[in-house]
Amino acid sequence: MGMATLILNSGRCSWGKCIFCGYGKIYKKRTRNGLMAILDDFFANLKGDSVVKIFGSGSFFDEKQIPKEIFEGIVKKCTEGKISEIYVESRPEFITKEKILKLKETDAEINIAIGLESASDIILKTINKGLKIKDFENAANLIHSLNCMVRAYLIVNLPVKNWKRELEKSVKFALNYADSIVLINLLPHENSEIFDLWIKGEWKFLSKEEFFDITSKWKGNPKIEPDVETFKFIPRFRDIKILDGVGEEFLTHPYFEVWQDYLQRWYKKPAGKDVILFLPCSAKKPYSKSETHKKILDILRRLEEGKYVAIHQVMISNPGVIPREFENFYPFNAYNWDEKLENEFIKKRYIEVTKERIKMYLQSQKYKEIFCFLKYTESYGALRLTCEELHLNFKNLLGKGTYEKMKSEGKTSVVCEDALNDLKERIVTI
Numbered sequence: 001m002g003m004a005t006l007i008l009n010s011g012r013c014s015w016g017k018c019i020f021c022g023y024g025k026i027y028k029k030r031t032r033n034g035l036m037a038i039l040d041d042f043f044a045n046l047k048g049d050s051v052v053k054i055f056g057s058g059s060f061f062d063e064k065q066i067p068k069e070i071f072e073g074i075v076k077k078c079t080e081g082k083i084s085e086i087y088v089e090s091r092p093e094f095i096t097k098e099k100i101l102k103l104k105e106t107d108a109e110i111n112i113a114i115g116l117e118s119a120s121d122i123i124l125k126t127i128n129k130g131l132k133i134k135d136f137e138n139a140a141n142l143i144h145s146l147n148c149m150v151r152a153y154l155i156v157n158l159p160v161k162n163w164k165r166e167l168e169k170s171v172k173f174a175l176n177y178a179d180s181i182v183l184i185n186l187l188p189h190e191n192s193e194i195f196d197l198w199i200k201g202e203w204k205f206l207s208k209e210e211f212f213d214i215t216s217k218w219k220g221n222p223k224i225e226p227d228v229e230t231f232k233f234i235p236r237f238r239d240i241k242i243l244d245g246v247g248e249e250f251l252t253h254p255y256f257e258v259w260q261d262y263l264q265r266w267y268k269k270p271a272g273k274d275v276i277l278f279l280p281c282s283a284k285k286p287y288s289k290s291e292t293h294k295k296i297l298d299i300l301r302r303l304e305e306g307k308y309v310a311i312h313q314v315m316i317s318n319p320g321v322i323p324r325e326f327e328n329f330y331p332f333n334a335y336n337w338d339e340k341l342e343n344e345f346i347k348k349r350y351i352e353v354t355k356e357r358i359k360m361y362l363q364s365q366k367y368k369e370i371f372c373f374l375k376y377t378e379s380y381g382a383l384r385l386t387c388e389e390l391h392l393n394f395k396n397l398l399g400k401g402t403y404e405k406m407k408s409e410g411k412t413s414v415v416c417e418d419a420l421n422d423l424k425e426r427i428v429t430i
């Protein structure tokens with residue numbers, strides 16, 4: 001039996017106010033013809049006896065989101081395609097007997113998922129869900145009375161006190177009303193209040209390990225499914241401004257802090273990149289457009305392919321560690337730290353903060369070898385202290401002698417010929 005998921009861009013959720021949801025606020029206009037074309041395309045590729053999951057942001061049964069003719073089109077296509085199971089999602093207020101009966105004309109098993117999130121009215125109010133437990137109960141009873149299945153979504157790690165205890169209560173409650181329960185790992189959507197809470201340090205997402213640890217008590221229960229990653233999570237900010245300056249504010253800026261949190265607790269380096277090469281930042285952003293990085297990249301790209309691919313380039317700068325693949329993400333592409341404005345105090349803080357960030361990053365990833373191409377200044381100092389503490393070997397591809405010579409000649413950038421020659425000679429030994 002095959003399974004296929006249809007993502008319907010069905011417009012804005014009629015509620016759109018849940019504090020953890022960014023989807024509900026997104027509005028992309030779709031014409032009926034456009035929706036019909038998506039349906040035609042989707043069902044043309046389906047084989048019979050398939051399970052079809054239809055997801056959008058909001059409610060499948062809301063006519064403002066899924067107009068009558070689209071709804072009927074889906075019923076017709078599911079009937080013709082002999083679809084065996086259908087999953088849809090809806091807020092309780094849109095679930096009616098008439099709609100369920102229409103969907104039942106397909107002869108498929110009907111599963112209606114409701115975002116219950118928590119079985120506490122107080123918590124539902126806190127997260128601005130706009131519904132009460134009773135609404136869920138009534139909808140669940142109606143669905144069951146028509147011999148359809150109820151699926152409940154519950155959120156793990158809500159921004160409330162005693163969330164673990166509340167989660168247990170919610171699971172117990174939902175087991176009485178739902179045929180299946182999905183435990184959702186709450187991750188911060190862009191455009192959501194929960195993202196702002198993360199930035200303010202008032203809430204944190206759970207790493208995959210923490211999530212599986214907390215939900216492990218329900219592991220053997222066939223009715224309960226954990227969903228660790230409901231979307232491809234990468235921090236995306238709505239309030240964008242250039243972070244320009246030198247000082248504590250720009251060293252431990254909340255935007256940098258949440259990125260480092262993401263890199264330390266969620267991110268996994270690309271497969272096969274087993275050698276880390278720490279590189280300096282550059283004034284021009286993204287880094288790869290600067291003269292410094294163009295020259296470094298030119299040398300790296302001349303390596304034999306296998307070697308080049310195995311090297312993970314990671315910059316060290318005041319935002320922390322920045323893997324190359326994120327260099328064009330905000331705010332890594334929109335900050336400026338002028339070294340000339342540094343004083344002794346901030347240099348010391350830079351080393352302290354950066355050392356911790358490198359340490360947490362290296363502990364969260366598994367690299368076989370560590371290299372850097374850095375001047376013997378603060379970033380290098382932070383890396384050296386980290387490696388000493390973690391008992392890790394590392395090698396600077398910029399020779400100490402070369403650096404001393406550069407300094408005596410008043411050269412401040414690693415794009416000078418002597419430094420690049422060191423890189424060319426030493427990189428081949430990696």
Ligand code: SF4
Pocket residue numbers: 013014015016017018021022023024025057058059091115129
């Ligand atoms: S969680 Fe569901 S009900 Fe709440 S805003 Fe998002 S789409 Fe709407």
